[in-house]
Amino acid sequence: MVTTNGAGTAAVPAQPSYASGTSDVPLLGETIGADLDRTVARFPDRDALVEYATGRRWTYREFVADVDALALGLLDAGLGKGDRIGIWAPNRAEWTLIQYASAKIGAILVNINPSYRVHELEFVLNQSGIRMLVSAQRFKTSDYVAMVEQVRPQCPALEQVVFLDDPAWESLLRQDGDRQRLIGVQAELSADEAINIQYTSGTTGFPKGATLSHHNILNNGFFVGELCGYTEVDRVAIVPPFYHCFGMVMGNLACTSHGSAMVIPSEGFDPAAALSAVAAERCTSLYGVPTMFIAELGLPDFDGYDLSSLRTGIMAGSPCPAEVMKQVIDRMGMSEVAICYGMTETSPVSTQTRADDSLERRVSTVGRVGPHLEVKIVDPSTGLTVPVGEPGELCTRGYSVMLGYWQQPDKTAEVVDTARWMHTGDLAEMDSSGYVSITGRIKDMIIRGGENLYPREIEEFLYTHPDILDAQVIGVPDARYGEELMAWVRLREGAEELTAEALREFCSDRLAHHKIPRYVHVVDEFPMTVTGKVRKVEMREQAKKLLGLDAG
Known part of the structure; x- marks a missing residue:
């Protein structure tokens, strides 16, 4: 099928998300x-x-x-x-x-x-x-x-x-x-x-x-x-x-x-x-x-x-x-x-x-x-x-x-x-220059009320909070929306305890309503692999127990 623009001529195809790496330096062919x-x-x-x-x-x-x-x-x-x-x-x-x-x-x-x-x-x-x-x-x-x-x-x-x-x-x-x-x-x-x-x-x-x-x-x-x-x-x-x-x-x-x-x-x-x-x-x-x-x-x-x-x-x-x-x-x-x-x-x-x-x-x-x-x-x-x-x-x-x-x-x-x-x-x-942005794992994507939410975007925003040292966002089961947002945060030394209400107030007018975490859990450390990757699967399991959502 050929698409046309308003003048009836063939439209320029959209640029595909594809890139190949050129180099003047050859591959090494040895052991x-x-x-x-x-x-x-x-x-x-x-x-x-x-x-x-x-x-x-x-x-x-x-x-x-x-x-x-x-x-x-x-x-x-x-x-x-x-x-x-x-x-x-x-x-x-x-x-x-x-x-x-x-x-x-x-x-x-x-x-x-x-x-x-x-x-x-x-x-x-x-x-x-x-x-x-x-x-x-x-x-x-x-x-x-x-x-x-x-x-x-x-x-x-x-x-x-x-x-x-x-x-x-x-x-x-x-x-x-x-x-x-x-x-x-x-x-x-x-x-x-x-x-x-x-x-x-x-x-x-x-x-x-x-x-x-x-x-x-x-x-x-x-x-x-x-x-x-x-x-x-x-x-x-x-x-x-x-x-x-x-x-x-x-x-x-x-x-x-x-x-x-x-x-x-x-x-x-x-x-x-x-x-x-x-x-x-x-x-x-x-x-x-x-x-x-x-x-x-x-x-x-x-x-x-x-x-x-x-x-x-x-x-x-x-x-x-x-x-x-x-x-x-x-x-x-x-x-x-x-x-x-x-x-x-x-x-x-x-x-x-x-x-x-x-x-x-x-x-x-x-x-x-x-x-x-x-x-x-x-x-x-x-x-x-x-x-x-x-x-x-x-x-x-x-x-x-x-x-x-x-x-x-x-x-x-x-x-x-x-x-x-x-x-x-x-x-x-x-983007059109070949730069790649990672928005999350397919399995980490959160679907709240039919909206696809990407934890990375919300985590980047939470880093702007003056008391938050590190933040991870996960999805937890919810009867109404299918999934709800939960933020796990590490606080800076000397910071006061952060409540869900206080965090929602911080996010209000800065973040779309459906992207604001409903739950907040303050921790000293995240569950991690030896290589420093956060284990969100483990966090979700812990969260269900913390929130009494095991049946969900």
């Missing part, structure tokens, strides 16, 4: 190990890895020596291409060593969430068929040794367990074998082979193992680093956990593909340690999810940290509040800070803001599509691309899309279509 060797040859004496808490540090020459020794140790232990090696530990230097050593022999590294309990650990060990588990002995209140011993009889594929700081680990790391043997092994590897399994945090049932190749994660780390302007002089404070793409890809691989230094501030997130590491190591870049930056900015002695070395950084993992972004730029001096959007299944980054983007672009969008990638926004019901400015589901395609969920082709087919588009489940809009 992670080969890329590391290339970097070592260029920058052998520059810092590669710094563990701030212990003072341990490696130049690139020293780092690859330990990586190669560990790789030979893994080969001597009977591991090789395609075998699964699990890593269950917080952020420490050994995590990084095993990441690169496993890549050098073509083994598949299986990242295990440090917060997993026994039943989750058992599931991952069995579902991925892990032959060797490398584990910390404990982290926070978790006794990993006891937990491993508890599940080991139920995990027939698990042949070897090596605990960090044990003689077995030292033996594995101190192999002085034939480097030519390792070179021969590396020569037999393909960049398109699986190298990593990362389990997505499922909200129902058990998580799924996103399977990623050298090509997936090496290129994603490289191009994230390119857009951050990384060179061998950069030093990146990697605060997010390594078990997640934010830490091991956007952090480690972005650094090693550019000769930059990986700086580990602490095993788990500690806002004071993060800023201390930046100051002591003169970091040029700082990573974190918004809640991490909020905690750092909220330190009573924040002004006592010398952050003058910071140039850039990345905020990602969940929507970045505009007010927080402005403070990161103004108070931390991160003038080139980037917003990244992505998901584990896409290695992870699909869109990113650039250093020359305006403040408005960086606080209101997640940037433009990355190099060599495509994004489009489709109508979830029809699958057709919507015109610019209209909401829909964000889809992405290109080198970054996972090989699939480990041994779950049916689950893979639910999210990756026959044209290899990854359906993210996120609601988004694209």
Whole structure:
């Protein structure tokens, strides 16, 4: 059907919400190990890895020596291409060593969430068929040794367990074998082979193992680093956990593909340690999810940290509040800070803001599509691309899309279509310049009395309240409207208790009536994943109990 304008001539078709990332820089066509060797040859004496808490540090020459020794140790232990090696530990230097050593022999590294309990650990060990588990002995209140011993009889594929700081680990790391043997092994590897399994945090049932190749994660780390302007002089404070793409890809691989230094501030997130590491190591870049930056900015002695070395950084993992972004730029001096959007299944980054983007672009969008990638926004019901400015589901395609969920082709087919588009489940809009704004999850969208409400819009408004430090909006069951709005808020220190009536009064005349939360719940902390994402599913379940809505 051809539409016409008033004069009877064919109208110009609406611009579709589609963008592809052009680049003069080609994709990397090599393995992670080969890329590391290339970097070592260029920058052998520059810092590669710094563990701030212990003072341990490696130049690139020293780092690859330990990586190669560990790789030979893994080969001597009977591991090789395609075998699964699990890593269950917080952020420490050994995590990084095993990441690169496993890549050098073509083994598949299986990242295990440090917060997993026994039943989750058992599931991952069995579902991925892990032959060797490398584990910390404990982290926070978790006794990993006891937990491993508890599940080991139920995990027939698990042949070897090596605990960090044990003689077995030292033996594995101190192999002085034939480097030519390792070179021969590396020569037999393909960049398109699986190298990593990362389990997505499922909200129902058990998580799924996103399977990623050298090509997936090496290129994603490289191009994230390119857009951050990384060179061998950069030093990146990697605060997010390594078990997640934010830490091991956007952090480690972005650094090693550019000769930059990986700086580990602490095993788990500690806002004071993060800023201390930046100051002591003169970091040029700082990573974190918004809640991490909020905690750092909220330190009573924040002004006592010398952050003058910071140039850039990345905020990602969940929507970045505009007010927080402005403070990161103004108070931390991160003038080139980037917003990244992505998901584990896409290695992870699909869109990113650039250093020359305006403040408005960086606080209101997640940037433009990355190099060599495509994004489009489709109508979830029809699958057709919507015109610019209209909401829909964000889809992405290109080198970054996972090989699939480990041994779950049916689950893979639910999210990756026959044209290899990854359906993210996120609601988004694209403007005429290709900038993407994330408006929420399809499953988080609230339908109140037939009106589609997007929590992000309301949350951004709540941040303007002088007493609110952080805010999350969810939908709860309602007999009249189907769903009602509930705001969970964290208050600034010293603020008086905030009632629903007081918040509604604040919103009155500033926010449309149907967007004003009916319920308010003040909390000290939100339910969170280890990666800093708010668990709205858990919040909704708690809310139903708090409000006596279980029957709804």
